[in-house]
Amino acid sequence: MSSLADQLSADIQAVVADAFTRGEIQGEVPSAITLERPKNRDHGDYATSIALQLAKAAGQNPREIAAILQKAIASIAGVSKVDIAGPGFINITLDRASQAELVRIILSNKYEYGRGNGLAGVTINLEFISANPTGPLHLGHTRWAAVGDSLGRVLSAAGAAVTREFYINDRGRQMDLFGQSVQAAAQGKPIPEDGYQGDYINDLAAEVVAADSNISTSEEFREAAYKVQLAQQQSVLETFNTHFDIWFSERSLHESKAVDHALDKLRSQGHVFEVDGAVWLRTTDFGDDKDRVIVKEDGDLTYFASDTAYYINKRERGFDICIYMLGADHHGYVNRLKATAACAGDDPAYNVEILIGQLVKIMEGGEELKLSKRAGTIITLEELVEKVGVDAARYTLIRYPVDTPMVMDVDVLRRNSNENPVYYVQYAHARIAAVLRNTVELGIASGLESFDPSQLIHDRENELLGALAEYPRVVAGAAQFREPHRVARYLEELAGVYHGFYADCRVLPLGDEAVAPIHSARAALCAATMQVLANGLDLLGVSAPERM
RNA sequence: GCGCCUGUAGCUCAGUCGGAUAGAGCAACCGCCUUCUAAGCGGUAGGUCGCAGGUUCGAUUCCUGCCAGGCGCACCA
Incomplete structure (x- = not known):
């Protein structure tokens, strides 16, 4: 459209x-x-x-x-x-009347209004969070859960075919440490050096033992606790309105020989070499600071081996663009990922996109809460939702560009006051819902059957129509620049314009005033605004309440 | 040392492909509910857009240098 x-x-x-x-x-x-x-x-x-x-x-x-x-x-x-x-x-x-025709477009297109085809025909793999299954999701993951999910919705709205993917790092030393830690907790022994601390380890140990009292080796503990922890991550993400199409296990990559396959492919492109018994990829051919080891001298595979195989696997599954959403502490990966794509014969400027998100700080009681998973003093996604609710948490995390380091103040978010812009936007939606309930009671039409655009000539009406007309451009821009926060900022603007309209333009007849075409026209304008607010909130994964 | 990100009102932050008088919320002050949801609206006040150059009709925006803060530079995961 x-x-x-x-x-x-x-x-x-x-x-x-x-x-x-x-x-x-x-x-x-x-x-x-x-x-x-x-x-x-x-x-x-x-x-x-x-x-x-x-x-x-x-x-x-x-x-x-x-x-x-x-x-x-x-x-x-x-x-x-x-x-x-x-x-x-x-x-x-x-011309004002011709602008008011927009109401017709919105009310007839409903949930389609704002959707476009700027990315039609593009197949995108959107990978985000990708946490180890060794603990609960924390605040950093939560930012990506909200932003990644919203970006997926925005890209889809622009016509792209999007697959949301969570890469499970279920292989390697961290998993072994995890198994040993749970085992130690279950058997009353001290947690190993560099192991996982925290109450959740004790909880996992108790749950695993309750399910199978014969469990004994660290491998058994690792496997049992892995299943429980992964299920917990999946469950909490569902409650956070964040859905994944594919949960991709790192182990499955190795079981399917994808690493060998990737090595063959890279060898055929001529960028693989061997030194001192280790196998390297010459990423410096394409701008990386140093070459990267794929197979270590002792025959073990590096983490980079998995990353490389995973990338090639994604491309072979038919994705045009692979988007990675990484934390600022991983920005060193950008060059090597781009170079890997180039080594595989791809165009790193088109086939790979890496969005780097700055870290989130969280304040409570005027003090910063440190995020240390190992130490066990972590703010989890669940805890944040308990404190402020899904809507406020998602909205707050999405409304800032990801390259801005952000500070969440739990005390402010807990206040449920106007300091949370989510309430400002949701309130506009609920307010319109209330007005429309009243129009039904009074028998005033708010649909298109009796809509007369020439009635809408007030400055406030004109301003509102102008804001509504912007919505498709906002969605297209958010998709193009991979910046879902633009949708949130737009909604705040739209809500503000509506509140201004509401203050100056009476929708329902006053007192014993007769019902006139202006009431019906304004009711339709309200309905159109409500539709756009709902469409936008849906792109954020935030609810659009009928009553507040 | 090298690389990425950030620096805009007292605070938290927007600012579109370079555009006209740089915006919002909170905090401060002053108004608006005998009729639609006051979780709202209107107004006042608040600025060396980190600093210095450059590009041009025009720079918060692009380029260079510097200053300050955050993060990162493994045959770890």
């Missing part, structure tokens, strides 16, 4: 092209016209700086170019006024 702005942009592009054809402007026809929504309402509904951009190549005064385009843009359907301002900005004011 093309948005109003896209349509207008295309119309202007045609008009500009005509001016070039007639020789009124010199130079090259621009491939696209960018429209922005001016902050200042006096500058119209949309503005473009195209005249300023064309001026240099054309060797003409920007105001002159703007004047050439002014009349032609004014003749576009739905445009009511075109002004030239400042150095050559073109300010466009739209």
Whole structure:
């Protein structure tokens, strides 16, 4: 679906092209016209700086170019006024009734409104969290749970075929330590050096022993506790509205000989070599700081071996783009992952994307709570949800760009006050639901059957329509830049505009006032706003309550 | 030493592909409920966009250098 702005942009592009054809402007026809929504309402509904951009190549005064385009843009359907301002900005004011037609589009498209096809035909593997199954998910995982899940929804809304994947690191030394730690806890022995501490280890030990009292070796403890811990992670993520299509076990990668297969493939590309009995991948061919070992001198496989095999496996399963969401403490992986893709013959700029998220700090009682899994003093996803609820936790984690280090203040989030923007947005939705319940009672139509767009001429109505028209562009931008926080910020803006409309524009008749077309038109505008709020909240995985 | 991220109002943070007078929430102050949900609305006050150069019609935005903070540079996982 093309948005109003896209349509207008295309119309202007045609008009500009005509001016070039007639020789009124010199130079090259621009491939696209960018429209922005001016902050200042006096500058119209949309503005473009195209005249300023064309001026240099054309060797003409920007105001002159703007004047050439002014009349032609004014003749576009739905445009009511075109002004030239400042150095050559073109300010466009739209006909209000034609803008109000947007209500029709939203109410007839419902949940489809805002969805697009910018990424149609692209198959994306979205990998996030990928924690060891050796403990509960903590706050760092939780940021990715919220942001990753939301990004998946946003990419899907842009038309991509998305597979969400959780890579289970169920192999190697950490798993062995985990097994030994649970065993020690069960048998009343001291936890080994570098082992896992924390109450949850005791809980796991008790549960595992209760299920099988004969359990004794560290391998048995490891396997039993692994199953319990993984199930716990899966269960808590479901309650957090975060769904994965595939839980991919590192062990399965080795069982299927994927590592050997990957080595063969990389060898055939000519980037594998051997030194001192170890097998290396020459990642320095493609910008890595040092070459990486795949098979150690003693024959063991490195963690990098799994990463490499996993990447090649993903590509062979047909994914065009592999997105990795990693914590800032893993940003050293970026170069080697990109280089690995290049070694496999792929285009690292297209086939691999790595999103690095900065770490999350959490404050409570004015003090920072340290996140140390080993020490056992961790804030888990479950604990955060217990403290602030799923909606507030998800919303807060999503509303900031991931490259910003963020501080969550539990005390603030617990207050359930307006300091949580999630309530501001949800309140707008609930408020509209209440208004619409009243329209039903009064017999006022809020659907399209009696909708008259020419009724909506108030400044507040116009402002609300303008905000609603932005939604498809916001979703497309969030998908394109992999930034779901844009959706949250937009919703806060939309909610604010609605609250302003609500304060100035009465929807229901006052007192014994007769029901008139304006009431019905405003009710439909409310319904359209509610639809967009619901659509946006759904992209965040946050509920849209009917009552608060 | 090298690399990545960050630096915007008292606090927490937005800021679109470079665009017009840099925004929001909280905190402060002043207003608005005898009719739709006041979890709301309106207003006042608050700024050297870390510092210095450069690119140009125009820089918070792009480039270079510097300062400050966070994180990382394994034949660990």
